[in-house]
Amino acid sequence: DNKEKTKSKISLNFSTIGLVTVSLPSLSLIICFITAILFRYDQITETECNNTNNIPSVSAITGVSPPRYVWRVGIALHSAPRFVIGLMYLNFYNEKLSMVPKKLQGLFKILYRCVFVFYTIENSCLVLVSYISNVENYAIHEKIFIVFMFAAVIHQICTMVIYPWCFSDMKSFEHKWFYFLMLCVSTATLLFCFILHRLYCIPGAFSVFSTAEYFIVLSVTGFHYTAVLDFKNSHWSI
Numbered sequence: 001d002n003k004e005k006t007k008s009k010i011s012l013n014f015s016t017i018g019l020v021t022v023s024l025p026s027l028s029l030i031i032c033f034i035t036a037i038l039f040r041y042d043q044i045t046e047t048e049c050n051n052t053n054n055i056p057s058v059s060a061i062t063g064v065s066p067p068r069y070v071w072r073v074g075i076a077l078h079s080a081p082r083f084v085i086g087l088m089y090l091n092f093y094n095e096k097l098s099m100v101p102k103k104l105q106g107l108f109k110i111l112y113r114c115v116f117v118f119y120t121i122e123n124s125c126l127v128l129v130s131y132i133s134n135v136e137n138y139a140i141h142e143k144i145f146i147v148f149m150f151a152a153v154i155h156q157i158c159t160m161v162i163y164p165w166c167f168s169d170m171k172s173f174e175h176k177w178f179y180f181l182m183l184c185v186s187t188a189t190l191l192f193c194f195i196l197h198r199l200y201c202i203p204g205a206f207s208v209f210s211t212a213e214y215f216i217v218l219s220v221t222g223f224h225y226t227a228v229l230d231f232k233n234s235h236w237s238i
Helices: 002-008 012-040 041-045 068-093 101-130 138-166 170-198 205-225
Strands: 011-013 235-237
Touching: 011 012, 012 041, 012 068, 012 205, 012 235, 068 101, 068 138, 101 138, 138 170, 138 205, 170 205
Parallel strands: none
Antiparallel strands: 011 235
16 A cells, blocks of 8 residues: 555656746746736836836736736745745755854854745745735835845845855856846845936836846846755655
């Protein structure tokens, strides 16, 4: 009986799981962008200053109907394995604690727990910011987005510090650096353009703001996709 149960299990390579997990929000965003442009163009490109805006923000295309339902389903399916992957990293770092020099173990323990906490906060905020759109409740949506951005940046900083202590895959580390730098530049651009748009109504500022948002999505998605390199020999059994 045990042999039959073992045979009935489906073993999935982690690379496949990672690809599907990353593809869900990516494809959902593309569908949202196309459908919002086709059916809600005027609504998603309007600004408070009434300036010309040719590039809709991520919040705009995922906040209008019907695209928002596609986005919410994609994020719901995407977030579940993300929580599991967060636990995988937590367990991995915990197992590697003994390899870290004793004088650094206390710091290592704090940092890898921060990685897990901010990873979980980031993923949770992604779900919340998707289900509470800027159209339905802008004030709450904005605050959740700020927490999401803060958690994403802190998670990546902590990861970059402790990663070399226990991982030997420099390819993954190089990719992480690339996406981390992209996140930093995109976030700085987003904040700068947000100020220009909100306080001074500079023409084109919101279009650049929106572009920065897409690069933030790309950087965060790419950073998390490097888990495929970190756990390339792992399998999930269903």
